[in-house]
Amino acid sequence: MTPQDLRRHFPALEDKAYMNWASIGLIPGPAVAAGSAALAAQAELGDGIITDAKPTLERLRQRSARLIGADPGEVAFLRNTVEGVSTIASGFPWRSGDNVLVGTVEFPANVYPWLHAQRKGMEVRFVEPSEGALSVDDFAAAADEHTRMIAVSAVQFTNGYRIDLGALSEFCQERDIRLAVDSIQALAIAPFDVSETPIDYMAAGVHKWLCGPVGFGFFYVRQDRLDELELNEVGHGSHVRPGDSWTEYDWPLREDAGRFEAGALSFAHAAACDAALELFEETGVATIHGHATGLAQLLIEGLQSEGYRPLLPQPASQAAGIVTFKSERHSPESIEERLRDAGIFISLREGAVRISIHGANTSDEIDALIAALP
Ligand SMILES: Cc1ncc(COP(=O)(O)O)c(C=O)c1O
Incomplete structure (x- = not known):
């Protein structure tokens, strides 16, 4: 099963971008x-x-x-x-x-x-x-x-x-x-x-x-x-x-x-x-890991180009699906609110914005997240 096939089992992803798996996962339809x-x-x-x-x-x-x-x-x-x-x-x-x-x-x-x-x-x-x-x-x-x-x-x-x-x-x-x-x-x-x-x-x-x-x-x-x-x-x-x-x-x-x-x-x-x-x-965990860390890398580059500060831009070997960042200009709360308004769900932890990316997420969602940032 490809990550795209995996995504089809999460009906909730049809109308929102969920990047909060590190908090609570969405339960797939078959489950x-x-x-x-x-x-x-x-x-x-x-x-x-x-x-x-x-x-x-x-x-x-x-x-x-x-x-x-x-x-x-x-x-x-x-x-x-x-x-x-x-x-x-x-x-x-x-x-x-x-x-x-x-x-x-x-x-x-x-x-x-x-x-x-x-x-x-x-x-x-x-x-x-x-x-x-x-x-x-x-x-x-x-x-x-x-x-x-x-x-x-x-x-x-x-x-x-x-x-x-x-x-x-x-x-x-x-x-x-x-x-x-x-x-x-x-x-x-x-x-x-x-x-x-x-x-x-x-x-x-x-x-x-x-x-x-x-x-x-x-x-x-x-x-x-x-x-x-x-x-x-x-x-x-x-x-x-x-x-x-x-x-x-x-x-x-x-x-x-x-x-x-x-x-x-x-x-x-x-x-x-x-x-x-x-x-x-x-799907295979190795495939999921490769997919998610690839998207995480895209996100890190996008954040940096928009002036945000990823906390640990780690190599894929030491990454899972989590990227956290801070901003000099905007509070974490205001970033979360802006993303929520754009239908993107994430969480805040210890004063930073935490994005968690799974096998079911897509590069379009990463682009949408970058575009929605204040
Ligand atoms: C590292 C870690 N351990 C454990 C938990 C949760 O523990 P429990 O399964 O007992 O609710 C969380 C998050 O809720 C966590 O991030």
């Missing part, structure tokens, strides 16, 4: 249909939905594992990024005096769970980016012999900077430091493959670039780290029921990452997510 069908199935079947939904859950587990180069047994479905990060932060076997390195530019979803885990005797050590974006060198300078974990976003939400995860992974492996990645700003827009770039844990909601529903997320735990995490939540979902009884509480714990799915999952969310992911699989 709306699949989610609605799952609700209709429960309306019709009642408890038959459990059998009915099984193949979808299985397919989604395979698809989400393929997306990140993992084994299906290493993937769990949770509600959002925070739940995934909390599962790591609260479940990790901290020793008193340990520290975790966290950037000062992280979204709170990747900060509060670590701060909360300080009650376990570990310390959150904040790392300041030295040159606008967090780099491997920044982490290397902050790490010491008590550093047990580095928590980082694959793509920074404020400026779209894609950290060199390969180099960070090597750094962590050499020092036996765990690497926990918030990948919500990377999945479906930038290559992300744990079979090439080993990490220990990953958490991501699906409601941004993956264009799934709000309230559903992927969690990855490397096979050999499964038993490292203490479970915060356990329930019937975390266990295997060996026979027919529901009240013999001697069920063994699931051997795969499914043990983190303590109770019932949202079948409607899973079905919608599966259909959205199918579109991205058919």
Whole structure:
């Protein structure tokens, strides 16, 4: 499927230019249909939905594992990024005096769970980016012999900077430091493959670039780290029921990452997510990334020629779909308003205008954005 074909699955793009995927993605038509069908199935079947939904859950587990180069047994479905990060932060076997390195530019979803885990005797050590974006060198300078974990976003939400995860992974492996990645700003827009770039844990909601529903997320735990995490939540979902009884509480714990799915999952969310992911699989993340970073480059050049200041005009290898900029002459709010009046939807973050470009966007939309700027 080409980016043009992908675009046809987003009916909302017929009458607006949406460049706000880094905030909330539009849900493509087939995903709306699949989610609605799952609700209709429960309306019709009642408890038959459990059998009915099984193949979808299985397919989604395979698809989400393929997306990140993992084994299906290493993937769990949770509600959002925070739940995934909390599962790591609260479940990790901290020793008193340990520290975790966290950037000062992280979204709170990747900060509060670590701060909360300080009650376990570990310390959150904040790392300041030295040159606008967090780099491997920044982490290397902050790490010491008590550093047990580095928590980082694959793509920074404020400026779209894609950290060199390969180099960070090597750094962590050499020092036996765990690497926990918030990948919500990377999945479906930038290559992300744990079979090439080993990490220990990953958490991501699906409601941004993956264009799934709000309230559903992927969690990855490397096979050999499964038993490292203490479970915060356990329930019937975390266990295997060996026979027919529901009240013999001697069920063994699931051997795969499914043990983190303590109770019932949202079948409607899973079905919608599966259909959205199918579109991205058919298009290919490498194609989407090439398309989006090409448009981002056009945008950066257009902005510069109009006197705007892109914050991080990074090379495509370190870019995802986000471009942020400021103006000496106009406030971010007035720029957003002008763009909204022209039917172009973007967002503001930390005093800058943030444009997020996906595979479904076009060069005409970039031209229209440049033309609409004050
Ligand atoms: C880097 C990053 N992580 C996480 C989130 C969201 O976290 P959650 O899925 O828990 O709502 C966002 C944006 O909302 C984000 O930009």
